[in-house]
Amino acid sequence: MADYKNEFGWFAPKPTVEKKIYSLKAVAVGLGIFLVVFGAPLLLNMGQVHPVPQPSLDTPAIQKLAEKERQCVEPTEWMRANHMQLLWDWREQVVRTGERYYTTSQGKKVLASLSNNCMECHSNKSQFCDQCHNYVAVAPNCWGCHLPKEQNVAKAEGK
Amino acid sequence: MGINRRDFLKLAGLLGLGGKAAFELVLPGEVEAAVARTEATGTRWAVVVDMRKLTDKVAARCIEACHSLHNVPNYLEPPDPKLALSEDLKNRWQIKWIWTDVYEHAFVGFEQDHKWDKLQGMNFLLLCNHCDNPPCVRVCPTQATYRRPDGIVMMDMHRCIGCRFCMAGCPYAARSFNWRDPRPYIAKINPNYPTREIGVVEKCLLCEERLAQGQQPACVEASGGALIFGNLNEENSPVRAALRAHYTIRRKPYLGTNPQVYYIV
Ligand code: SF4
Ligand code: SF4
Ligand code: SF4
DSSP, X not given: OOEEEOTTSOEEEXXXXXXXXXXXXXXXXXXXXXXXXXXXXXXXHTXXXXXXXXXXXXXXXXXXXOGGXXXXXXOHHHHHHHHHXXXXXXXXXXXXXXXOEEEOTTSOEEEOOIIIIIHHHOOOTTTTHHHHHHHTTOXXXXXXXXXXXXXXXXXXXXX | OOOOXXXXXXXXHHTTOOHHHHHHHHSTTOTTOOOOOOOSSSOOEEEEEETTTOOHHHHHHHHHHXXXXXXXXXXXXXXXXXXXXXXXXHHHHOOOSEEEEEHHHHTTTOOOTTTTGGGTTOEEEXXXXXXXXXXXXXHOTTSSEEEOTTSOEEEOTTTOOOOOHHHHHOTTOOOEEOOSOOGGGOSSOOTTSOOOOTTOEEOOOTXXXXXXXXXXXXXHHHTTTSEEEEETTSTTSHHHHHHHHSOEEOSSGXXXXXXXXXXXX
């Protein structure tokens, strides 16, 4: 047995600890439970195919537009990546500065309003907004106050 | 401001802090931003209430116009009888942007023996005074309540954390807190105007959304001349003309809030 230096500088025989797992059964059971609990989401969803979300553009307001004018306030690609930031900026701009219009990159002036502009065209929240939001599991808190105006459309289309 | 209401509340809760202390720690230096005063030029909106024309019927019309336009829930007479509340809860939950109360309650501190006997029991139409020196703005730790250059004491509901300091600060009871989700108590939701959420404070915003479109406030429009609205900084505006021609009183002016709703009595 080799000599061993502890923190006080004295020499003492190195203590020996038996290398073994104590109460192997309990450890194994615990490990098993851990694996089941944390692995469940993976296991349950394994092999399932989630279709890529297809937000629908089929609303009366969009259909009414001529093919050439069928464009959001900014290009679709940009909107897909940045709509949340845009809405956030609109919110600050309208509430804090009172400026209610937004000038698009094409120089067009549009009303900066979720309910009174976005949702006029996208009057199908469940088929448009919710499609991607559910897919990526985000819950925007817009709808606690702002109204999606979806019922109106359902009624109008039901006629 | 790279922080939203939800995150702020979470962070403050995590740190075990409340109100101003939380704000000082999370976003230092943001609290003591100025309570800006209006310049004598530009716009300064004000309301004059002509009590000679204000009957209870007119007042009810004004209240209805405001509350239906702005999705103000009705806890006193819920749209669905199943939602009826106890007297206690009615009192506690009530939300009002514009309401009536008798002279003795509304003008506390104005008592003058028998001189104003005729005002006793008179029903006054009350709303946020859009004070020139608003205590609600002073105490708001998040600047959710702030003063616009045109004198409107505005609210940013996105930023309100529901601390209710402003309700304690307002000496006119012009503010109400959403103790619960208000939507079931709104008889007919106006889809063009947002509702509020549980946990925020609300009040009259002087119809800033209508002013932006060049319209008069809804209550003024519905009042048939009993309410007069205009720009105090403009010599010939209807409010200035009314103030020149008549004696008016204001609610609790001795508090130094400089309220901007005037009453012709
Ligand atoms: S009446 Fe109350 S809520 Fe309105 S500005 Fe004055 S203090 Fe603020
Ligand atoms: S409750 Fe009043 S004081 Fe508190 S954050 Fe909201 S507006 Fe400001
Ligand atoms: S000014 Fe507008 S928000 Fe204020 S009480 Fe009148 S109608 Fe309501």
